[in-house]
Amino acid sequence: QKEVEQNSGPLSVPEGAIASLNCTYSDRGSQSFFWYRQYSGKSPELIMSIYSNGDKEDGRFTAQLNKASQYVSLLIRDSQPSDSATYLCAVALYNQGGKLIFGQGTELSVKP
């Protein structure tokens, strides 16, 4: 089992819809969770961090964390074509000095 798993996609949604991206992790000791967005040919950009169970909202983005079920998700409301990118889930392993483990990423395509 991979330490961090994501659906590879591609996930295609129409403009204005809600895009839902999911991630599961295996290490129960994980404490910090991150979502990065990576446009083609660019480096990853941190868009959300979440540390405790529940929802965290930032503009059109909402991160959801459920430590009991070991999953973290990212919702993008009112999706725009400019949201088309690969979204990477990352988990910090505190027992390894905060080392980040990344999922393979989910490619999102928002169709006008």
Add this chain to the structure above:
Amino acid sequence: KAGVTQTPRYLIKTRGQQVTLSCSPISGHRSVSWYQQTPGQGLQFLFEYFSETQRNKGNFPGRFSGRQFSNSRSEMNVSTLELGDSALYLCASSSGTASYEQYFGPGTRLTVT
């Protein structure tokens, strides 16, 4: 605040050569992590330096090495290059404590021919 910088941005080398990549973290950040990104393997962790000490290491051969200087700038070296080393090499800057948020530089695209 200036972001993470990496030099060079692009590099072409031949098999057997060695290469050194440089990364300057965000001012005040003491941790630098290095990653290799390829289409097939995704983002793979190479190593992390914190206050000039290697704190974490990934599963890469000894040809991959790094170091960190007292000003937190970091270098990564790959010796005896192989074709499979062609990749985007990314460094990420972090405070190294508390939240562990990492901020990436633009990357160095290495092509080995």
